[in-house]
Amino acid sequence: MGAAAGRSEGYEMSDISIRMMTKGDIDAVAGIQEAILQRRVTARWRKAMERHIENDPQACLVAARERAPVGFVVGDVKNWGFGLRRSGWIEIVGIHPKHMGSGVGKALGRRLMAYFRRMDVDGVYTTVRWDSGDLLSFFKSLGFERSDFITLEHRGAGGSSR
Numbered sequence: 001m002g003a004a005a006g007r008s009e010g011y012e013m014s015d016i017s018i019r020m021m022t023k024g025d026i027d028a029v030a031g032i033q034e035a036i037l038q039r040r041v042t043a044r045w046r047k048a049m050e051r052h053i054e055n056d057p058q059a060c061l062v063a064a065r066e067r068a069p070v071g072f073v074v075g076d077v078k079n080w081g082f083g084l085r086r087s088g089w090i091e092i093v094g095i096h097p098k099h100m101g102s103g104v105g106k107a108l109g110r111r112l113m114a115y116f117r118r119m120d121v122d123g124v125y126t127t128v129r130w131d132s133g134d135l136l137s138f139f140k141s142l143g144f145e146r147s148d149f150i151t152l153e154h155r156g157a158g159g160s161s162r
């Protein structure tokens, strides 16, 4: 990744490198998610992360400062589903609160979008809660727009897992 000055005082994006996530990063990545959500992640969450790394390692990225992850993004290439030929999906993105607002998320997002382009996807999709202004603004800055799809939900199925 090229050097670019970050927006936080004393923060240099040249200190940050983007690389593929390994299973050895999962503790650190879980720690980032816990810092964002202010609650522990489950063993299932860790297992799901492991499976993503096994299934599509190039779509699992971390932004690291001195090898230590400060942010992560996980994507997925679907070769079927939703009536699409091949599509890219951004499943989860998280930047440690201490490192938010410094361009780390955008650098990760751009790198994942480059991978999706190499995979010849027809489009890239994600789902964001309507009131998550930071994520909406983040995805808009990466070029996302409101899609033609609508999300349906059955509140009776598994609603207690939120």
Ligand SMILES: CC(C)(COP(=O)(O)OP(=O)(O)OC[C@H]1O[C@@H](n2cnc3c(N)ncnc32)[C@H](O)[C@@H]1OP(=O)(O)O)[C@@H](O)C(=O)NCCC(=O)NCCS
Pocket: 036, 037, 092, 093, 094, 095, 096, 099, 100, 101, 102, 103, 104, 105, 106, 107, 133, 134, 135, 137, 138, 139, 141
């Ligand atoms: C949203 C998030 C991914 C953005 O990453 P980041 O590194 O902080 O953002 P960047 O500095 O790369 O900014 C990229 C763009 O997003 C916008 N953005 C980032 N955070 C924002 C915020 N809090 N409010 C409004 N816009 C924001 C920036 O304005 C910027 O746009 P620009 O390039 O046009 O100036 C990150 O802040 C995050 O992980 N937030 C928590 C997400 C969350 O709640 N996850 C829980 C559900 S799984």
